Amino acid sequence: MALPQTPDSNSVDYIDEEDFISLEIPMEMAGERLDKVLAGSLPDYSRNRLKTWIEAGAVMVDGKVTKARYLLRGGESIKVFPQEMPEQFAFSPENIPLDVVFEDDSMIVINKPSGLVVHPAAGNWSGTLLNGLLFHYPELKALPRAGIVHRLDKDTSGLMVVARTAQAQTALVRQLQDRTVGRRYLAWVWGDAPSQGKVLATVGRDQRDRLKMAAGSPHGKPAATVFRHLAKGAFQESSVALLECRLETGRTHQIRVHLESLSFPLLGDPVYRKKTPGVAKSLPFERQALHAFALSLQHPVTQELHTWFRLPPADLMELLPRVGMTQANLPQEAVVLQSIQNDPAT
Known part of the structure; x- marks a missing residue:
């Protein structure tokens, strides 16, 4: 199979400066499913991700959008337009209102409302407490999990503590481990x-x-x-x-x-x-x-x-x-x- 090609400024298929991956399907691949061929040709992307792109219309076979199960005839030209995945935005700041009960240079205590997910995960890659913390406290991007040391279920409301420094995060995690x-x-x-x-x-x-x-x-x-x-x-x-x-x-x-x-x-x-x-x-x-x-x-610093x-x-x-x-x-x-x-x- 021909190697994937990316267009340069002289390519006739260069559309709106949008990058895409080009594949030429050899005749011996006739009868193979589109998703299987893509998975074998583009090992840097997971099969699930490629399937998501096909379903989103970001894969074209001879200029037409088709389905993952489409059987290739051989000789087709395929264009794959890589799409940003939701998890790429998981650690993006978002202006989410926070009910801050206490804060100082070491930690933040938040009254979490019901319905707010604490940490991004499958099904909730954005709109989480972590996204809100990164907006209001940009320095938290340097800490693991943006300083979050414990969680509440999405629909459980109430008090949570978040660390603002690596020292505070270590001290708070130790307290949780010691059950204090x-x-x-x-x-x-x-x-x-x-x-x-x-x-x-x-x-x-x-x-x-x-x-x-x-x-x-x-x-x-x-x-x-x-x-x-x-x-x-x-x-x-x-x-x-x-x-x-x-x-x-x-x-x-x-x-x-x-x-x-x-x-x-x-x-x-x-x-x-x-x-x-x-x-x-x-x-x-x-x-x-x-x-x-x-x-x-x-308190992780004053010990009070x-x-x-x-x-x-x-x-x-x-x-x-x-x-x-x-x-x-x-x-x-x-x-x-x-x-x-x-x-x-x-």
Whole structure:
């Protein structure tokens, strides 16, 4: 097969100064599929990427857009117009508003809203917290993961800390590894939960559904969640409980998986729904009812202990009366101390 050619300024096929790769298909390739031939001819690009380009109309056979399964006759001229892939923009700054609770030269504490993905990944290459951090704090581009040291699920709201220096990032990661970072959550669950409890169960990838995590997985990592009962309510005669959960480890979906394993699934959780009552379909709440309301850690430079509080966002506050609860059922230390932290005079 002829080697790929890129056009120069004298090429008759030079279109709008756009680069493309040119291939001439020899007759002995007759009967081969287009995507297979491209994969063999352009080893610098993955088969999936080439297929994406074909489907996007960025590959032309004798001047015509065709399909990946197209059978070549031999003798065709192919032009491939390389396309920028979404992941190329994963670490691009984007003007995404951030609710900054605290910041200094070493770290930033952010109150993440529900719906915001923390880190770019397949399906969410842009519009993430990382993209917003790079816009508001350009210096973070020099740090791994833009200073992010832990995550919250997309639809979990609440407090997160981000490092601004390599020294701070190292210190914060060490605290997380030593389990000295205090992370407390509010969780609304179905069922009549006990006054307190502790879940000790590994968390790992569900062997039957790779998109989910599972408690008690033989290949999972050790995980521990402590909880206490704050309030009891109900929705259409189905019991609801408000729990305060404290993480001793930080596994993916840990609280959601651990509570479901006790038959206390979170209200609104679209994934972990075992023992969810039928009345859940009537409750207008469409994300897991989970909020990281308190964050405690040692400052990476001064070594002082800091604690921040943020009450739940509007959707969770509006959920309270629907399940027979009030703001008085929330941890009152959070109510008082958030007001103090919000007072610029203090």
